Amino acid sequence: xxxxxxxxxxxxxxxxxxxxxxxxxxxxxGPGAVPEKYKQLTGVSIxxxxxxxxxxxxxxxxxxxxxxxxxxxxxxxxxxxxxxxSITIPTVRKAYEILEEQKVR
Amino acid sequence: xxxxxxxxxxxxxxxxxxxxxxxxxxxxxGPGAVPEKYKQLTGVSIxxxxxxxxxxxxxxxxxxxxxxxxxxxxxxxxxxxxxxxSITIPTVRKAYEILEEQKVR
Amino acid sequence: xxxxxxxxxxxxxxxxxxxxxxxxxxxxxGPGAVPEKYKQLTGVSIxxxxxxxxxxxxxxxxxxxxxxxxxxxxxxxxxxxxxxxSITIPTVRKAYEILEEQKVR
Amino acid sequence: xxxxxxxxxxxxxxxxxxxxxxxxxxxxxGPGAVPEKYKQLTGVSIxxxxxxxxxxxxxxxxxxxxxxxxxxxxxxxxxxxxxxxSITIPTVRKAYEILEEQKVR
Amino acid sequence: xxxxxxxxxxxxxxxxxxxxxxxxxxxxxGPGAVPEKYKQLTGVSIxxxxxxxxxxxxxxxxxxxxxxxxxxxxxxxxxxxxxxxSITIPTVRKAYEILEEQKVR
Amino acid sequence: xxxxxxxxxxxxxxxxxxxxxxxxxxxxxGPGAVPEKYKQLTGVSIxxxxxxxxxxxxxxxxxxxxxxxxxxxxxxxxxxxxxxxSITIPTVRKAYEILEEQKVR
Numbered sequence: 302x303x304x305x306x307x308x309x310x311x312x313x314x315x316x317x318x319x320x321x322x323x324x325x326x327x328x329x330x331g332p333g334a335v336p337e338k339y340k341q342l343t344g345v346s347i348x349x350x351x352x353x354x355x356x357x358x359x360x361x362x363x364x365x366x367x368x369x370x371x372x373x374x375x376x377x378x379x380x381x382x383x384x385x386x387s388i389t390i391p392t393v394r395k396a397y398e399i400l401e402e403q404k405v406r
Numbered sequence: 407x408x409x410x411x412x413x414x415x416x417x418x419x420x421x422x423x424x425x426x427x428x429x430x431x432x433x434x435x436g437p438g439a440v441p442e443k444y445k446q447l448t449g450v451s452i453x454x455x456x457x458x459x460x461x462x463x464x465x466x467x468x469x470x471x472x473x474x475x476x477x478x479x480x481x482x483x484x485x486x487x488x489x490x491x492s493i494t495i496p497t498v499r500k501a502y503e504i505l506e507e508q509k510v511r
Numbered sequence: 512x513x514x515x516x517x518x519x520x521x522x523x524x525x526x527x528x529x530x531x532x533x534x535x536x537x538x539x540x541g542p543g544a545v546p547e548k549y550k551q552l553t554g555v556s557i558x559x560x561x562x563x564x565x566x567x568x569x570x571x572x573x574x575x576x577x578x579x580x581x582x583x584x585x586x587x588x589x590x591x592x593x594x595x596x597s598i599t600i601p602t603v604r605k606a607y608e609i610l611e612e613q614k615v616r
Numbered sequence: 617x618x619x620x621x622x623x624x625x626x627x628x629x630x631x632x633x634x635x636x637x638x639x640x641x642x643x644x645x646g647p648g649a650v651p652e653k654y655k656q657l658t659g660v661s662i663x664x665x666x667x668x669x670x671x672x673x674x675x676x677x678x679x680x681x682x683x684x685x686x687x688x689x690x691x692x693x694x695x696x697x698x699x700x701x702s703i704t705i706p707t708v709r710k711a712y713e714i715l716e717e718q719k720v721r
Numbered sequence: 722x723x724x725x726x727x728x729x730x731x732x733x734x735x736x737x738x739x740x741x742x743x744x745x746x747x748x749x750x751g752p753g754a755v756p757e758k759y760k761q762l763t764g765v766s767i768x769x770x771x772x773x774x775x776x777x778x779x780x781x782x783x784x785x786x787x788x789x790x791x792x793x794x795x796x797x798x799x800x801x802x803x804x805x806x807s808i809t810i811p812t813v814r815k816a817y818e819i820l821e822e823q824k825v826r
Numbered sequence: 827x828x829x830x831x832x833x834x835x836x837x838x839x840x841x842x843x844x845x846x847x848x849x850x851x852x853x854x855x856g857p858g859a860v861p862e863k864y865k866q867l868t869g870v871s872i873x874x875x876x877x878x879x880x881x882x883x884x885x886x887x888x889x890x891x892x893x894x895x896x897x898x899x900x901x902x903x904x905x906x907x908x909x910x911x912s913i914t915i916p917t918v919r920k921a922y923e924i925l926e927e928q929k930v931r
Contacts, residue, residue: 457878480839480840483840484840484843487836487847488847492847492851493872493876493878493881495836495881496878496880496881498835498836499834499835499836502835502836502838502839503835505839506835
């Protein structure tokens with residue numbers, strides 16, 4: 302869910318604002334006191350609570366890149382489901398479909 | 407944000423449902439592949455995105471009990487603020503007031 | 512959660528809009544194919560999912576006026592809690608406090 | 617919106633958690649003091665307020681199975697629309713499309 | 722996001738309610754003390770905060786019809802993005818895609 | 827809802843992040859193609875849809891400082907109420923109480 306992707310429409314249409322927002326984004330999700338992997342797992346949980354599938358795909362991909370394993374992802378998904386309730390079930394199903402597509406173990 | 411507190415009104419009025427929900431709650435937030443401290447920091451971020459001050463107080467207290475330090479809490483707060491936007495600012499202010507009250511370092 | 516209360520600030524400040532909105536409100540929550548009691552129990556469930564305590568107090572009062580009993584209210588509260596997740600727990604606790612105050616049986 | 621469907625990805629990937637959640641789900645939406653039909657109509661209203669089309673399709677199907685008629689469904693839809701406001705209109709349109717597909721009378 | 726479109730399913734299935742709601746809708750978004758163009762720009766900002774793409778398409782189209790230019794739309798989009806946070810980024814990207822499709826300058 | 831207030835806890839505890847966020851905030855709500863008054867009226871509408879009373883107080887105060895009159899504020903409030911639905915009524919009542927306190931005409 303970064304605004305830094307090349308040819309991102311926000312970057313093209315509102316470049317200064319996009320660059321400032323992206324700097325905050327990097328500072329928020331980048332290295333620090335909390336390991337980046339755990340931040341991305343938080344992103345997975347929030348995406349479920351907020352029922353944002355695009356956000357979810359992004360944060361799962363990032364978590365996997367940072368070597369989160371399947372058990373860690375399952376726990377992040379549970380936090381989202383229990384906190385956000387049964388209304389998140391369609392999003393939780395999507396999360397497991399993404400894990401299967403990416404052959405996460 | 408547990409339903410396990412003594413004399414919790416949910417436990418008193420709907421004991422079976424409360425016990426089952428609480429078992430799921432313990433399973434979700436308890437020990438596992440993701441260290442409990444990082445789960446509670448996730449709880450801090452979600453509480454900010456969802457603007458739930460009662461939830462926030464609970465998760466900060468739990469994170470501090472699990473020895474989260476101030477830098478870790480600041481990073482969890484940033485994730486909530488940037489993800490949820492400026493509408494979370496009143497809740498973020500509350501988060502810092504709680505950290506100050508609890509003399510978190 | 513009606514805008515029809517006497518001296519309601521919406522009615523005072525924007526009377527025509529308030530009257531039209533209130534007519535829709537009466538039509539929505541008034542008698543019809545679904546008994547009014549069950550509509551008010553729906554209002555209790557929605558108030559929990561949306562974490563609106565003022566709305567919750569209103570819908571519980573209306574449900575009780577329409578002779579909803581405690582078991583029916585507990586079931587409406589469960590629908591809200593399970594659908595909206597653990598983030599609704601502070602609101603669910605409030606629901607049971609209101610039931611206790613009103614001595615609902 | 618049950619997690620009990622066969623081959624549900626939640627059941628496959630997190631079977632114990634899924635089974636416990638599903639037991640709560642059955643307890644919440646199953647028979648009790650409030651007739652199941654009215655619970656499902658509540659599910660329709662909540663799905664509209666929360667703008668969850670997958671949830672909406674599920675609850676309409678369940679309500680129809682429990683012999684809710686068109687007038688009852690229209691009243692449940694109104695509760696969702698008026699409570700959640702004009703932002704729910706795309707979801708309300710979807711609700712009526714589903715009723716038409718299912719030839720609800 | 723009007724319920725006034727011909728053959729709108731709400732109008733067909735619940736005509737009286739739809740007509741009353743639509744009258745409120747016209748009163749809310751129509752001419753008054755605030756120029757209609759600025760109301761529609763508000764609609765753009767709200768659609769982003771609420772992550773409603775159907776609503777967004779409608780309000781952009783209306784804003785353009787009322788001669789909002791690209792700089793005004795960019796500012797309305799910024800209000801939505803900063804207020805609603807990074808979780809709105811997929812919706813903001815959609816906003817810029819719509820502006821490009823409609824060749825807004 | 828600015829993070830620029832003196833002694834703001836965000837500024838004290840996370841000064842660099844706060845300063846960057848505040849720069850975006852000023853750019854978003856400051857002068858530009860859309861007059862600042864109309865941006866603040868948008869802030870009033872969003873605060874109602876999102877049911878954030880602290881945000882609402884801020885945006886009303888700013889709108890009044892920028893010489894928004896009562897009729898303009900009523901129209902911004904209507905946009906929030908109709909878009910967000912009856913669940914916003916407690917927040918709308920608060921809006922009118924603030925207008926009365928500030929003797930807005």
